[in-house]
Amino acid sequence: MELENNQTGQPFLKEYSYDLGVLDRGYTNRTLYINVGSYKIKEKPVTPLMKDKFIGGKGFGLYYLWQAVTESTKWNDPENEIIISSGPVGGITQYPGSGKSLVVTLSPLTNMPIDSNAGGYFGPFLKFAGFDAIELQGKADKDVIIFIDGNKGTISIEEAHGETSDTHILGGQLTEKYADNEEDRRNIAVISTGSGAEHTNIGLLNFTFYDVRRKGIRLKQAGRGGIGTVFRDKHIKAVVIKFAGVKGNLNHPVDQLTLNKTGIKLHKEIHDLDNAQNRMRKIGTANIIEVMDQYDLLPTHNYKFGAHKDTFKIASDVFISKVTQNSPDGCWHGCSMACAKAADHFELKTGPYKGQKVTIDGPEYENAAGLGSNCGIFDPDAILELNFYCDTYGIDTISYATLTAFVMECYENGILNQERTGGLELNFGNTEASLELLHQMSQGVGFGKIAGLGIRKMKAYLAKEFGADPQFLFDIGMEQKGLEFSEYLPKESLAQQGGYGLTNKGPQHDEAWLIFMDMVNNQIPTFEDKAEALHYYPMFRTWFGLNGLCKLPWNDIAPADNKLTDEPAKIPEHVQNYVDIFNAVTGKAIDKHELIRQSERVYNFQRIFNIRMGFGKRVHDKLPYRAMGPVTVEEYVSRQERYDKQLTELLDYDTTGKSTEEKIKVMRDYRESQYEKLTDAVYKRRGWTMDGVPTVEKLRELEMDLPELLEVVEKNM
Amino acid sequence: MKLLAKNDSLCIGCGECEEACSKTYFKEVNQEKSCIRIKDKTINVCTQCGECIDVCSVAAISRDKNGIVRINKKICVGCFMCVGFCPELAMKMHGDLLEPFKCVACGQCSKVCPTHAIYISEEA
Numbered sequence: 088m089e090l091e092n093n094q095t096g097q098p099f100l101k102e103y104s105y106d107l108g109v110l111d112r113g114y115t116n117r118t119l120y121i122n123v124g125s126y127k128i129k130e131k132p133v134t135p136l137m138k139d140k141f142i143g144g145k146g147f148g149l150y151y152l153w154q155a156v157t158e159s160t161k162w163n164d165p166e167n168e169i170i171i172s173s174g175p176v177g178g179i180t181q182y183p184g185s186g187k188s189l190v191v192t193l194s195p196l197t198n199m200p201i202d203s204n205a206g207g208y209f210g211p212f213l214k215f216a217g218f219d220a221i222e223l224q225g226k227a228d229k230d231v232i233i234f235i236d237g238n239k240g241t242i243s244i245e246e247a248h249g250e251t252s253d254t255h256i257l258g259g260q261l262t263e264k265y266a267d268n269e270e271d272r273r274n275i276a277v278i279s280t281g282s283g284a285e286h287t288n289i290g291l292l293n294f295t296f297y298d299v300r301r302k303g304i305r306l307k308q309a310g311r312g313g314i315g316t317v318f319r320d321k322h323i324k325a326v327v328i329k330f331a332g333v334k335g336n337l338n339h340p341v342d343q344l345t346l347n348k349t350g351i352k353l354h355k356e357i358h359d360l361d362n363a364q365n366r367m368r369k370i371g372t373a374n375i376i377e378v379m380d381q382y383d384l385l386p387t388h389n390y391k392f393g394a395h396k397d398t399f400k401i402a403s404d405v406f407i408s409k410v411t412q413n414s415p416d417g418c419w420h421g422c423s424m425a426c427a428k429a430a431d432h433f434e435l436k437t438g439p440y441k442g443q444k445v446t447i448d449g450p451e452y453e454n455a456a457g458l459g460s461n462c463g464i465f466d467p468d469a470i471l472e473l474n475f476y477c478d479t480y481g482i483d484t485i486s487y488a489t490l491t492a493f494v495m496e497c498y499e500n501g502i503l504n505q506e507r508t509g510g511l512e513l514n515f516g517n518t519e520a521s522l523e524l525l526h527q528m529s530q531g532v533g534f535g536k537i538a539g540l541g542i543r544k545m546k547a548y549l550a551k552e553f554g555a556d557p558q559f560l561f562d563i564g565m566e567q568k569g570l571e572f573s574e575y576l577p578k579e580s581l582a583q584q585g586g587y588g589l590t591n592k593g594p595q596h597d598e599a600w601l602i603f604m605d606m607v608n609n610q611i612p613t614f615e616d617k618a619e620a621l622h623y624y625p626m627f628r629t630w631f632g633l634n635g636l637c638k639l640p641w642n643d644i645a646p647a648d649n650k651l652t653d654e655p656a657k658i659p660e661h662v663q664n665y666v667d668i669f670n671a672v673t674g675k676a677i678d679k680h681e682l683i684r685q686s687e688r689v690y691n692f693q694r695i696f697n698i699r700m701g702f703g704k705r706v707h708d709k710l711p712y713r714a715m716g717p718v719t720v721e722e723y724v725s726r727q728e729r730y731d732k733q734l735t736e737l738l739d740y741d742t743t744g745k746s747t748e749e750k751i752k753v754m755r756d757y758r759e760s761q762y763e764k765l766t767d768a769v770y771k772r773r774g775w776t777m778d779g780v781p782t783v784e785k786l787r788e789l790e791m792d793l794p795e796l797l798e799v800v801e802k803n804m
Numbered sequence: 805m806k807l808l809a810k811n812d813s814l815c816i817g818c819g820e821c822e823e824a825c826s827k828t829y830f831k832e833v834n835q836e837k838s839c840i841r842i843k844d845k846t847i848n849v850c851t852q853c854g855e856c857i858d859v860c861s862v863a864a865i866s867r868d869k870n871g872i873v874r875i876n877k878k879i880c881v882g883c884f885m886c887v888g889f890c891p892e893l894a895m896k897m898h899g900d901l902l903e904p905f906k907c908v909a910c911g912q913c914s915k916v917c918p919t920h921a922i923y924i925s926e927e928a
Contacts (some may be wrong), residue, residue, distance in 0.1 A: 107899070299861075299862060299863050333881045333904075334881060334882055334902055335883065343899055347882075347884055347897050347899060350888075351897060352888075354884060354887065355891060358889045395856070415861040415885070420883045421881070421885060423889065
């Protein structure tokens with residue numbers, strides 16, 4: 088029977104009631120399954136195996152996705168799922184960065200599992216509403232909104248009517264619609280995407296939270312891998328959750344006092360030291376823009392260069408003057424790091440919302456570097472406008488920026504021209520053309536439709552349609568495994584090349600960011616040192632994603648005496664904080680070594696999942712040469728002194744009288760061989776074969792010798 | 805603005821004020837549950853400076869008409885950022901309690917102070 092929803096006046100397609108349940112030691116011990124195609128809703132128990140081996144967060148996401156798909160499932164098949172989960176520590180209010188939602192799906196860019204995390208209130212609210220995870224499967228035949236009332240214990244699937252899908256409008260409308268009154272808006276969290284996700288492969292998910300000071304919604308993004316594209320392909324317009332009554336003990340931790348004390352210790356550290364360290368409270372991640380430029384690491388003109396004379400125009404101080412200061416800008420309660428900055432009352436100059444005054448979440452470093460320098464754009468207002476439209480259209484800023492930089496290089500090389508782009512003059516630095524490309528993506532028209540396919544598919548298109556040289560496209564197209572690179576120039580850091588290349592989900596910096604350790608501080612000189620770092624850091628950082636935690640409060644603030652510790656790069660005191668809060672919530676007794684093993688189990692599971700889907704081997708870990716060294720004469724000449732010196736000192740190669748092309752070739756052979764040696768060392772350290780397959784022995788050692796994993800591994804030996 | 809003013813040089817460290825405070829608010833004698841703390845004859849108590857107001861992400865802290873900075877426990881989510889960010893280290897936490905607590909200048913402690921080291925000041 089179709090019931091009328093009193094609150095919204097919309098017809099229910101399905102209504103479901105559940106017992107609120109009990110949250111104990113970080114787990115509700117129950118997950119929620121919704122099929123938007125059949126409207127089936129059911130509750131599933133969380134098993135001891137799930138908790139012991141997968142912990143939560145992306146561990147639960149990968150576990151459920153494995154069961155949902157087969158090796159032939161494509162991202163747009165109904166059986167593909169989007170799984171959202173927080174993790175056992177997620178939702179505590181005392182320790183900075185404890186509100187993350189981890190999202191897992193089969194990616195339209197990589198055709199294998201992607202995981203991406205977002206702030207905002209959804210993950211914690213889901214847990215307080217009674218579920219450790221939500222699985223969204225199936226494909227609706229009309230747009231639907233899912234509404235979970237975590238206080239009443241009701242779930243409804245409702246037909247969506249009329250609303251635009253662009254998040255700055257839809258998120259606000261739904262927050263207002265489902266809140267009882269203004270005071271209640273803080274209890275609403277919305278997941279949605281935007282019109283761009285309907286027409287591109289780089290759609291993201293926006294997670295809202297209501298900012299009680301600004302009296303409006305704020306947006307945080309699960310950006311990477313096209314999750315928003317899957318969301319809209321399922322015809323889900325939004326998932327709305329309501330939970331009133333957040334307190335500091337809802338996880339029912341075994342040791343509340345330790346949570347309080349550990350949180351206060353870090354709050355005080357941030358209060359005392361942040362301004363002298365990273366200024367995260369002032370400008371968030373954008374604090375490093377000029378630092379990256381200074382070290383020749385700021386991607387410029389599609390990663391050709393690492394610095395630009397105009398970087399000062401988009402330096403952090405410029406953005407400090409544009410974002411509202413002294414506001415508690417955390418994306419979950421208790422985040423005193425407060426990096427979620429926002430520029431308020433920004434008047435848009437282009438697009439469908441031209442003239443509107445909006446709040447822009449950002450800029451993040453990635454946005455400034457990607458939308459800015461990498462595309463040759465050094466106008467802070469243009470970066471903010473691009474940032475805004477990417478967010479509201481539901482487009483991943485990183486993929487958008489990196490693919491636009493690629494398009495711009497193709498344009499300047501003549502692979503593209505005005506005729507082929509439908510009139511867009513996509514030279515580096517053309518702000519208007521970049522914005523127009525973005526607006527086209529939101530409508531699925533013009534060259535925006537082609538660009539929105541992502542770099543990998545665009546490369547095939549450019550080779551096929553215009554006869555472009557596939558090798559050159561491979562060299563300059565900054566994607567690997569189908570995912571666009573994030574915004575760091577890894578050419579001079581072999582370890583960071585590994586940090587991008589030897590990853591589960593493609594070249595992002597969620598797994599490892601080793602540039603400073605390697606290139607600037609020279610702390611990991613040998614292959615073995617680099618391999619150890621490329622084991623430890625990806626595993627350590629994976630752990631955040633199992634627990635609903637943010638990486639930033641780990642090392643974007645450091646204790647005053649951190650430099651005196653034996654391993655300053657690990658921030659040992661903060662590692663112990665994580666051990667302490669995990670044990671305080673769950674009642675378990677892990678130490679810093681077991682923490683790494685927890686991650687190793689899930690990391691190896693994800694690797695084997697990739698192999699099961701036909702990827703995840705050595706061949707898939709190769710990098711485009713632009714990530715490793717100078718592709719073009721222009722690049723080589725721009726840093727000739729450095730490269731000539733390296734050839735002389737490292738290879739004993741006499742550069743006298745040699746052409747640049749000859750030197751590029753010798754340099755390339757050398758650097759590619761270095762990357763292969765690094766790959767050998769890393770696979771060995773991780774317990775994998777030289778083809779990148781986890782060994783049976785490794786799985787046994789980790790107690791992950793599950794039959795379904797052994798089957799895949801043995802088939803691929 | 806009303807506040808609990810202090811004169812450290814008069815403090816003899818007897819602890820009467822701490823006892824009065826914890827009894828008033830928590831019905832027990834427990835220094836750890838006192839809003840005022842005495843250590844080495846130094847008095848630690850909120851100056852009502854209000855820096856915590858801007859730190860609170862849920863706007864649970866506000867200044868009342870008498871100038872007293874108060875916590876709305878109903879809204880507070882127990883994050884304790886205000887404790888870590890208090891310049892006077894005068895915002896307190898106790899493991900039995902989900903919210904922080906602080907001096908609201910009620911004056912109960914000043915009534916029992918034998919040396920008048922603490923007193924209610926209402927200066928502008």
